[in-house]
Amino acid sequence: xxxxxxxxxxxxxxxxxxxxxxxxxxxxxxxxxxxxxxxxxxxxxxxxxxxxxxxxxxxxxxxxxxxxxxxxxxxxxxxxxxxxxxxxxxxxxxxxx
Amino acid sequence: xxxxxxxxxxxxxxxxxxxxxxxxxxxxxxxxxxxxxxxxxxxxxxxxxxxxxxxxxxxxxxxxxxxxxxxxxxxxxxxxxxxxxxxxxxxxxxxxxxxxxxxxxxxxxxxxxxxxxxxxxxxxxxxxxxxxxxxxxxxxxxxxxxxxxxxxxxxxxxxxxxxxxxxxxxxxxxxxxxxxxxxxxxxxxxxxxxx
Ligand SMILES: [Zn+2]
Numbered sequence: 001x002x003x004x005x006x007x008x009x010x011x012x013x014x015x016x017x018x019x020x021x022x023x024x025x026x027x028x029x030x031x032x033x034x035x036x037x038x039x040x041x042x043x044x045x046x047x048x049x050x051x052x053x054x055x056x057x058x059x060x061x062x063x064x065x066x067x068x069x070x071x072x073x074x075x076x077x078x079x080x081x082x083x084x085x086x087x088x089x090x091x092x093x094x095x096x097x
Numbered sequence: 098x099x100x101x102x103x104x105x106x107x108x109x110x111x112x113x114x115x116x117x118x119x120x121x122x123x124x125x126x127x128x129x130x131x132x133x134x135x136x137x138x139x140x141x142x143x144x145x146x147x148x149x150x151x152x153x154x155x156x157x158x159x160x161x162x163x164x165x166x167x168x169x170x171x172x173x174x175x176x177x178x179x180x181x182x183x184x185x186x187x188x189x190x191x192x193x194x195x196x197x198x199x200x201x202x203x204x205x206x207x208x209x210x211x212x213x214x215x216x217x218x219x220x221x222x223x224x225x226x227x228x229x230x231x232x233x234x235x236x237x238x239x240x241x242x243x244x245x246x247x248x249x250x251x252x253x254x255x256x257x258x259x260x261x262x263x264x265x266x267x268x269x270x271x272x273x274x275x276x277x278x279x280x281x282x283x284x285x286x287x288x289x290x291x292x
Contacts, residue, residue, distance in 0.1 A: 007162045007178050008246065012231035015248055059248035061177035081178070083140070 001074050006081055007061040015059035022052040022066050022082075048072055054082060101129055104213050104273040108281075111292060115285025122221030122287025125280055128214040128265060132190030138179035138203040149197025150183055153190070165244045167259040174244025174257045179203075182244065182255050182267060184214070212255075213273035217280065218263040221287035226264060228283045230254070236261060252276050 001013040021044060027036040049072055055065045064082035069075070103109060105127065113121065138146035147158045156166050156173045158181065165174025172184040183190060191207035198205050217226065223234040229249045233239060236258075244257045254276075255267040268276050281289055 011247070014231065059253060060246045061180075062246075063178060 001076075003055065003057075003065075003067060003076060004079050005057045005060060005063065005065065006079060007063055008057060011057070011060055015057060016065075017056045017058040019054035019056055019064070022054045023047075050077065101131075103127060103129070104270045105277050106274060108274045108278050109291065110281075112290070114281055114289040114291065116288040118288065120288070121219055121290035123217050123219040123225050123284040124290045124292055125277070125284065126216045126218075126292045128186075128216050130184045130186050130214050131188035131209065132183075132185040133208045133212045133214065133267060134183045134185075134191045134194060135176075135206040135208055136181045136183055136194055136198060136203060137206070138198075139201075140179065142202045143179045146179070146181065146198055146203045149194060149202075150181060152197050153193040154183060154185065156183075159242075163243050163245060165242045165257055167242055167257060167265075172257055172259065172265065174242070174255075176244055176246040176255050182208075182257075184265075184267075211270055212267045213270045215266045215268065215273070215277060215280065216259075216263065217266065217284075218260065219287075219290075220262055221284075222262050222264055225280070225284045225287065225289075226256075229279070230256070234264075249276070249279075 002010045003013060003016055004010045024040055027033060027040055049070055051069055051071045053067050053069060055067050057063050057065060066080050066082050066085045068077040136146050136150055150173055151157050154171050154173065156171055158164060158166065158173055163175050165172065170186045173181055176182050183194065191205050194205045226234050230247050232245055232247050239245065239258055241258055241261065244255060246255050248254060252268055252272050257265045259265050281291065
């Protein structure tokens with residue numbers, strides 16, 4: 001499997017470290033909703049198909065990435081810097097950078 | 098200047114190794130720079146850091162990921178977004194970079210004692226490096242002066258092409274001896290000369 005790093009270009013998957021499901025959203029840190037935290041920490045939908053996930057190019061530029069990958073075929077539809085995704089999310093929510 | 102001690106120790110075995118037919122396919126040597134420094138920019142300060150590198154070294158970085166330039170005594174190349182490896186045969190480069198890169202602009206990290214610089218040159222340099230690293234070493238894909246951050250298993254390496262048939266590799270000093278030994282083994286097939 002090759003992942004095309006936005007900085008480095010196509011690289012072998014051995015250069016990358018998987019960092020988990022990127023489709024989850026963390027509850028408000030002030031929340032004491034036990035069920036919400038339990039779901040955030042433990043519940044996974046085990047997607048068969050397009051999956052949004054975090055990877056780090058740990059053996060290259062060390063950038064954190066958001067990868068859209070099919071868990072059925074390993075086809076990769078997009079790779080973006082996680083920083084840019086986070087900036088976009090901040091802009092959408094109107095909170096300061 | 099205090100004499101540098103090579104981390105290669107007894108693994109540095111000058112002379113010809115492996116295939117003895119014809120000219121050596123690769124020549125391995127240490128370049129022993131006095132300074133190996135990482136210059137990193139905060140987002141938005143990339144141009145300021147590139148200008149500071151130019152002011153301190155006279156080297157003008159090209160735009161674009163992995164771009165770089167090298168002379169006989171100095172080199173610079175991109176290793177990550179907004180991060181550059183800067184090399185000078187003369188000691189003290191970190192101190193020369195710091196005035197142009199204040200803390201609000203970026204960070205200067207002196208790696209001179211943490212990295213070892215290994216040069217592989219010769220007509221089979223691309224071939225031998227391709228045994229170890231899963232990147233394309235062809236001139237069209239890896240142009241002159243350009244840099245790449247990659248790894249051989251757990252040995253992270255920053256690699257710059259400093260000639261049509263020549264690459265300079267920067268690896269962790271603590272892993273330099275085993276990495277060097279592996280390079281010699283990889284080069285034996287095509288004839289490896291250690292200088
Ligand atoms: Zn990368």
